[in-house]
Amino acid sequence: MFQPSPWRADFPAISALQRQHQTYLDSAATTQKPQALLDALNHYYSHGAANVHRAQHLPGALATQAFEGSRDKVAAWINAAQARQIVFTHGATSALNLLAYGLEWRFEAGDEIAVSALEHHANLLPWQQLAQRRNLKLVVLPVNQLGRIDLDQALQLIGPRTRLLAVSQLSNVLGTWQPLEPLLSHARAQGALTVVDGAQGVVHGRHDVQQLGCDFYVFSGHKLYGPEGVGVLYGRESALALLRHWQFGGEMVQQADYQSASFRPAPLGFEAGTPPIGAVIGLGAALDYLASLDADAIGRHEAALHQSLLRGLAEREGIRVLGAPQAALASFVIEGVHNADIAHLLTEQGVAVRAGHHCAMPLLKGLGLEGAIRVSLGLYSDGDDVQRFFEALDQGLELLR
């Protein structure tokens, strides 16, 4: 199973982790960072930090230039037509909350919001709470055995009362690509707004938001080899115009008086307060780095590694993989063995995987499980990582059985 990653050396933390005898297989939770990102952060903070969009002085102008440069890079990465369609938030979670509050005025009691049964809490709870505030009906689209949204049922459930559809692109628990195309076009035909949670999907392959045809697309920086504290909300221009301002403060305002104020349109109108400037610049650097790589080669590497992960799991007795993972990760449970026990023993052996409900409690409950173990890969993962995981798993199971 010799599958080296040609990009491994670009991520200094990987060798640091190796020196601590740690095998990192939790990239779906957060990724390690490329040297290019560390350099950009170092450059920004060591050459003069400044606030953006405010000051006339040179450091302010340079910071604003770098900040807005990142907006262009993000727009290019997902093929948004205009950089002004990119709103920087503090993460995918805050982007989804922005939507749930910014669109609230459009809902009336009895309206429906459709989400899938496999959503991460970040793409479930903002809508659930909106439904409670406005007395809406939250419709949950069922997921089939393979771990994909059941299209036949979903197309029935999304109807004229559906005002909004919010779905994941790639499941963070099941590793399955969701059938976005038919779902989104059906929802649009019903007059619903469409929100795609791209937190996992954006990390694997290149995606074109115009081709996807969604109204909103959301992701976070830190899963895409970028820094924490920055997220992205892309919106179709007509959809962004529907958002009411949500958080209020510095630089999102046009005119302010003691008793009233008027606000800027997107993007700045939705970036109240000082944005995470360093993180935004860092995300731009991470995207520059990613753009310099051979995307097909990454795709082949990740697919081959994912296959060996799935093969290894299938070869072992008593392992049940959840759904039919297509990319990046696999979650599983082992017959007669508690997840917490396996997680404990993997940790003892320096294998960093995730155990638990993966921020998708209703999905796990629906599968009749308390939790599962998730192994997830990044572009720097290699065959040795997967092999070390299996060796540790076998050792742990031997001990437990």
Next chain:
Amino acid sequence: MSLPSQASQALESFTQARGWEQRARLLMQWGERLEPLADSEKTEANRVHGCESLVWLVARQQDGGWQFKASSDARLLRGLLAMLLVRVQGLASDELSALDLREWFTQLGLERQLSPSRSNGLHAVLQRMAELQRQAQ
């Protein structure tokens, strides 16, 4: 304050343990000795939240000392609970609050299990224990 005899025994076996495998085996052995909970004790009120596994902690005061029972559906956590109980069983409130449990788990070589980031639940169990104590005062 001298160690309760079971605690000395545990300390001796863990100090002699070499490597993660032996420690894990010991934990599982000690976990098996944990007095089982009756179903009637596995109530919501006795559940310790903040753990990925199911964990129950039952506490009562008897003759001026605390008597704890604990269990979990996860085996290694049962072992950790056993290590906790051998150290705290029968202690009076003032003894219990003076006790440095982090130090105890460090002596056993199990200090990493106490981290708040760990979802194993030991951290939550300790917090619960302190809370029960406060309520009793």
